[in-house]
Amino acid sequence: MLGLKKESAARRSWFDRLKRGLSKTGSRIGTLFAGRRIDESLFEELEAALISADAGVDATQWLLAELRLRSKNVETADQLKEKMRSLLAELLAPLEKRVETPRARPFIVMIAGVNGSGKTTSIGKLAHYFREQNRSVLLAAGDTFRAAAREQLTAWGERNGVPVISQAGGDPAAVVFDAISAARARNLEIVLADTAGRLPTQLHLMEEIKKIKRVIAKADPTGPHEVWLVLDANNGQNALSQVKAFDEALGLTGLILTKLDGTAKGGVVAAIAKQRPVPLVFIGVGEGIDDLRPFVAAEFAAALLE
DSSP states (O other): OHHHHHHHHHHHHHHHHHHHHTHHHHHHHGGGGTTOOOSHHHHHHHHHHHHHTTOOHHHHHHHHHHHHHHTTTOOSHHHHHHHHHHHHHHHHGGGOOOOOGGGSSSEEEEEEEOTTSSHHHHHHHHHHHHHHTTOOEEEEOOOOSOHHHHHHHHHHHHHHTOOEEOOSSSOHHHHHHHHHHHHHHHTOSEEEEOOOOOOTTOHHHHHHHHHHHHHHHHHOTTOOSEEEEEEEGGGTHHHHHHHHHHHHHHOOOEEEEEOGGGOSOTTHHHHHHHHOOOOEEEEEOSSSTTOEEEOOHHHHHHHHHO
16 A cells, blocks of 8 residues: 555656646647637637647647537537547557567667757666666667767766766777677666767768667667667757658667757647657656656646646
């Protein structure tokens, strides 16, 4: 009973943080329903709010069309808001994905992203998340281009009490290969492999990251078991173009959306769901070590519109 109470309290604490984190986006949408009549002006304002929150034209049109269809017998704006919450959860549900880590040992997660997306910090928080689940973790400092990235990852390793495989300069693919070998020798469960930040337009760097994926497959024919892209929510619709480019290059299995607390563009989640529904495995709403958690569609929709 005590364990259930702790779990419930932890879930409530996360929901409160999520709600605060989404307040900049939610203030554009959720507040429209307060004390309003259901009329055409409300739908027009809702359309403008969704577009300005970077939900995209496709997702916005779908949400409004379905909302009109399903609200014929709705009498109050509060009831309309509840319909909107349900529709948003329905739209986002395909993005949910439960990460089953024990299916391989080591379980290799390759992590990519553009410069400044929060990639290395996210890896540190992921290490904490998996350590909280009593998983053994090893970090691979595959970003050999930026010295600060190696130092940053080493600091996260010390903070989480997990080993870090790194080397100054050199071939990032070789670092990741060595990390997989080290994890296997130490019988560790999870390898989180960092890679250098790059733009999709930097073709030589995109070829380099493809090479890292090929080398991982040589180290383990079943790997990488996950390929995740870290996105900065502040990029809005540009994040969607990053998803498309990296997915075509690497075959993404998941996304991590960071910095939702600092932006009013959180509606991009709806755009991703409608246009490129790569699973959204984790979302970040703060700088704390616990502020990266698995994405749950109904929870996200409720926090956005509460």
